[in-house]
Amino acid sequence: MTSDHRPTGMRRPDDVCRPARSRSVSTLRTGCVSAVAALTLAACSSDPAPAGRSTAQGSSSASSGTTVGTTAPNGIRVAGAPAPLAALVRTVYSGGDLTRTASPSASAALKGRKATTGSTQATAKVGSWMGTPVAVVTSGDDVTLAVGPTWKVVGGWWPSLGVARPSLGPGPRWVLAIGSDARPGQPLERTRADVLQVIGVDGKGGGGVMGMARDLYVPLSTGGRGKINSAMVFGGPKAEVRTVRNVTGLPIEGYVVLGFTGFTKIVDEQGGIPIVVPKTVVASHARNLVIKAGPQTLTGKQALAYARERKTLPDGDFGRSRHQGEVILAAAVKAKLAGPIAIPSALTSFSKVGTSNLTAEQILTFTAGLHQVSPLKVGLGVAKGSFGTAGAQSIVVLGNEARRLFAQFRDGNLS
Incomplete structure (x- = not known):
């Protein structure tokens, strides 16, 4: 086991030289089993104001300089937003110039919009992503996504303004959810990535969640060959993303990393x-611990146990990866029911326990894009292979079945 994750031709760091069997089994099979889903899950227990109604209760992140029920002369009322954000929203609805206050894609989408007539009521929720302010503003069926601190519109959908299609970045899109095997005192981003789930959306209402068997023996972006989950040990999550990109051929946009403590905390709190x-x-x-068949609500401990278990499953690690995908989809469904207004709180919660290289604009538009996905158009997959050995370690050899799965996922949809 001492060579369990050493790529061919590379020296193993001292901190991972000791036997790792107990760690690989019991620490974090879901540390990030719902890394992206956890972003949306974290706010699902909030009680958002109904779309199209004003509210005097804004996010705590927006308490400084927040306008509550401020109505402009043109009848556009924005509740719960800092004054600059409220002004930006009024510009959106009044038909004003957004050249300098919107991303290129959002500006293009809104260019031909119809200015609102009569009164408009909007509600804003403000949060943060890795220290950057983010906001979701709803008005009826409209959703405006904005990023601060110099507020700009980065995406959304506006049926009331005659905008035909959502603006959520180019599709298809993929994000890698990584579960860190970090023990107490170890760095979250330089231990094994024992959960690897690629989450994709096709931009057309469909998507997919694809698990990567942790023992896949592949070329590592850091050099040599090794188990796919060891790339993060040698080069951090960016190296892990590059490795998964090379193996799958998917242009993965970035990563989110979560530890098992953060996962259980988010699940229980929400x-x-x-x-x-x-x-x-x-x-x-x-x-x-028995997790019974049928409909139920899993606690953090139960969800962790469900997505970690492999020994009692007939297909072992492959079944465990499938369970992880099931948890992600369940969390996403809960988030969808809460609505986009819950996203800022979710991103704030994740930022306290996880890490990511995605910008605020990227994560906000990607997460909002999950709300455009129909659960009936989302598929699950696990990249499998045949079992083999490399030296003293057991490995999974990438096969044609996995390659077909990668090809199927190139449109962002596995349904």
Whole structure:
């Protein structure tokens, strides 16, 4: 086991030289099992104001300089927004110039919009992503996505203004959700990536979640060959993304990384994950915790156990990866029911426990894009292979089935 994650021709760092069997089984099979989904899950228990209604309760992140129910002369009322954001929203609805206050794609989408007539009521929720202010503003069926601190519109959808299609960045898009195997005191981004889930959207209402078997033996972006989850040990999450890009051929946009403590914290704080468990699972690593088949709401401990278990599954690690995808989809469904207004709180919660290289604009438009996806048009997949050995370690050899899965996912949809 001492060579379990050493790529061919590379020296293993001292901090991962000790035997790793107990770590690989029991620490974090879902540390980031819902890394992106957790972003949306984290705010699902909030009680957003109904779309199109004003409210006097804004986000705590927006408490400084917040306007509450301010109505401009043109009848556009924005509740819960800092004054500059409220002014920007009024510009959107009044038909004003957005050349300097919107991203190129959002500006192009809004260029031919019809200015609103009569009164308009909008509600803003403000949060932050890795220190950058983010906001979602709703008005009826309209959604405006904005990034601060110098507020600009970065995306959204505006049916009331005659804008035909959402502006959510070019599609298809993919993000890599990474679960770090970090132990207490270890760096989150320089330990093994024992959860690797590629989350994609096609920009047409469909998407997919694809798990990567952790023992896939592949060329690493850091040099040599090794198990796919070891790339983060040697080069951090950027190296892990490059490795997964090279293996799958998918132009993955960036990553989110979460640890198991952060995952359980988010799940418990937000009231659990409603899910339908296909078959009863006895989590052998968690004192035989029983997760019964059928509809239920998993606590953080239960969700972690469900997505970690492999020994009692007939297909082992492949089944575990499938369970992780199921948890992601369940969290996404819960988030969809909460609506886009819940996104800022979710991003704020994730930022406290996770890391990412995605910009505020990227994560805001990607996460909002999940709300445009129909659960009936989302598929699950696991990149599998045949079992083999490399030296003293057990490995999974990439096969044609996995390559076909990668090709199928090139449009961002696995349904």
